Amino acid sequence: MVQTNLIGRLGADATSKEFPEIGRFAINFTVCVNVRKKNNVGVYEDFPQWYKVTYFCKSTALLLYLKKGAQVFVSGEPLFESYVSQTTNATVFSVTVTASRVELLGSKQEELSKQEEGKKNER
Numbered sequence: 001m002v003q004t005n006l007i008g009r010l011g012a013d014a015t016s017k018e019f020p021e022i023g024r025f026a027i028n029f030t031v032c033v034n035v036r037k038k039n040n041v042g043v044y045e046d047f048p049q050w051y052k053v054t055y056f057c058k059s060t061a062l063l064l065y066l067k068k069g070a071q072v073f074v075s076g077e078p079l080f081e082s083y084v085s086q087t088t089n090a091t092v093f094s095v096t097v098t099a100s101r102v103e104l105l106g107s108k109q110e111e112l113s114k115q116e117e118g119k120k121n122e123r
Helices: 108-122
Strands: 004-010 015-019 024-038 044-057 071-084 091-106
Touching (some): 044 071
Antiparallel strands (some): 004 024, 024 044, 071 091
């Protein structure tokens, strides 16, 4: 089994789907992870990588916190897929992670509030 660990921010609010036959919900969201690499001239740049995440759980309580911009830690099993784009005819690769663990690390709003607080304390 392959295990993937991600730390990133949600690209949109999470959605859910109920599976009553198994008594679970599937919470779906996308996570953007910035990967830092050197470019052609030797300068480091951030390159965004997007992952689709599906998390099966017994409650949708987590949906209240999985909002666009929220920072999360995700651990789970990746599924690698490829398909041909209908618009560009190019091969597109995607990764969907079936999460076994999701942790909230913070939100963009909390981060901005902390920065503002620090600026006020410097004055």
